[in-house]
Amino acid sequence: MIFPKGEIVHQNLSTEYTGVPELLSTLNANGFAGIVEVELPGTKGFFFVNAGEVVSAVIEEGEDQAPLIGQDAVQNLLVLSGESAGILNVYRLAPHQVGFVISTLKSEMVFKGLSTDFVRLDRFIQKLAGEKHTGFIDLFTKKNKLLGTLFMRDGELEDLYVATESGDSSFFERQAIPTFVEDVIRQGGIFNVYKSTSNGSPKEEAAALPGEGLKAEKTQEAEADASQGDDDIPQQEESLAVEQAAERNGNFQKEALMIMQEVFVKLEKFVDDFSQEGIFLRAFKRALIEKSDEYPFLDPFADQFDYGEGRIFLDDEIELEEFAAGIAESLNLTISHLKKEFPKNMILPPKLKADLDSTFRRYQDVVKQSGIQSVPPVLFK
Structure with a gap:
């Protein structure tokens, strides 16, 4: 089965060293949204x-066999992953995108092989909108290469998935859809239309996550402890609240760093591709030095922050608020330097611009959720 997987978080983890139940429990603690791919001998599955x-799963065991989908697949995949060695890949998606992906698992094709030579794609989409269509449209070149997938809910175009040349998968926000549709119409193509038989709602296919029993036991223990010492409840609750707040802030910081790391990697590749390797990093390091008076952790000699080889290092003592503000200004300054040096080349392609805009919104959402009220936005003009 082919469906959007999202952006890679972890790749090629061995089940010999990474237990699937433990991995799922960790993702549960972090409030993760996305896909866990399990590659086993003769079998491939996805949580x-x-x-x-874990809201659903699918298991593929061969071209001649229908895939197993739903709660049964969750339980079977857990058993299979514990019986033989395999590889794990973890992909991040936005919560609503998980719903869209699940909707592709339960769908029926209603139109096949429609050509833009004979059917106006834009008018056909209007027709589906009038019918309050919920489903998706797969679009291909005339040589049968997948261009992307448009997702609809109740007649509204809500998301766009595009498979890039490198084989990576990318979701784009609504703003990129009109340009994408125009490009398909201009170059011509073939499209298939599917109607979802499931709305992709997490509640619809909710499955028990390994570790739920342990949570229940802890809840019972907590209730028993509470009944034994009511006088200690305020202190216990206050202590627990402090610990939970610290844990949440730590998780927000990790997620913000991971998302910002994605931005650096994409920008670095874009700049270095039209210039030469190391140009982006040179401009970025220069910006860090210039901003280090306002944000001392950016000073290269402070050993508190660094970016290189696609990875961010940040000292644990640096607060997320300070990082968010300092890195936003540094990245703006980096782009300013590059625009002066390469005025014609620093015009971001629409696809990259949409991808970066989407990533920045995700980053800013995480920062806001951490309780930071005002963060200078990172701007691209």
Whole structure:
């Protein structure tokens, strides 16, 4: 089965060293949304995770066999992953995108092989909108190469998935859809239309996550402890609240760093591709030095922050608020330097611009959720 997987978080983890139940429990604690791919000898499976919970799964065992989907697949995949060695890949998606992916698992094709030579794609989409269509449209070149997938809910175009040349998968926001549709119409193509028989709602296929029994036991223990010492409840609750707040802030910081790391990697590749290797990093290091008076952790000699080889290092003592503000200004300054040096080349392609805009919104959402009220936005003009 082919469906959007999202952006890679972990790749090629061995099940010999990474237990699947333990991995799913960790994702649960972090409120993760995305897909866990399990590659086993002769079998491939996928766990679909939303808000940390495994909401569905699919198992593929060969071209001649229909895939197993749903709660049965969750349980079977857990058993299979514990019986033989395999490889794990983890992909991140937005929560609503997990719903879209699940909707592709239960769908029926209603139109096949429609050509833009004979059917106006834009008018056909209007027709589906009038019918309050819920489903998706797969679009291909005339040589049968997948261009992308448009997702609809109740007649509204809500998301766009595009398979890039490198084989990576990318979701784009609504703003990129009109340009994508125009490009398909201009170059011509073939499209198939599917109607979803499931709305992709996490509640619809909720499955128990390994570790739920342990949570229940802990809850019972907590209730027993509470009944034994009511006088200690305020202190216990206050202590627990402090620990939970610290844990949440730590998780927000990790997620923000991972998302910002994605931005650096994409920008670095874009700049270095039209210039030469190391140009982006040179401009970025220069910006860090210039901003280090306002944000001392950016000073290269402070050993508190660094970016190189596609990875961010940040000292644990640096607060997320300070990082968010300092890195936003540094990245703006980096782009300013590059625009002066390469005025014609620093015009971001629409696809990259849409991808970066989407990533920045995700980053800013995480920062806001951490409780930071005002963060200078990172701007691209």
